Amino acid sequence: MTEKFSRFDSADYLKTEEDIQLYFEACLEKSDPALIAHALGVIARAQGMTKLARDTGLSREGLYKALSADGNPEFATVMKVINALGLRLHATTVPLA
Secondary structure: OOOOOOOOOHHHHOOOHHHHHHHHHHHHHOOOHHHHHHHHHHHHHHHOHHHHHHHHOOOHHHHHHHOOOOOOOOHHHHHHHHHHOOOOOOOOOOOOO
16 A cells, blocks of 8 residues: 655644744744745745735735745845735844854
């Protein structure tokens, strides 16, 4: 008997606003722009890419491309997505090495 495994998708586990907040905060802590863009894509899929496209005024295809692993979205796009997803960025100071 052959077992079939489904592909793991983080979006399947973002069920609540708290899940989304904790996931996004964890990704922000890494300070990796590609990871942050990817995380926004995961959150967008969890909440619905069609709704996000409507809320941002961007096309679904454009969002998928910008928020993919190979995407390199402009900062303005990132901010539109963050705002449309109901997320906020917060600044804190950290000791410099």
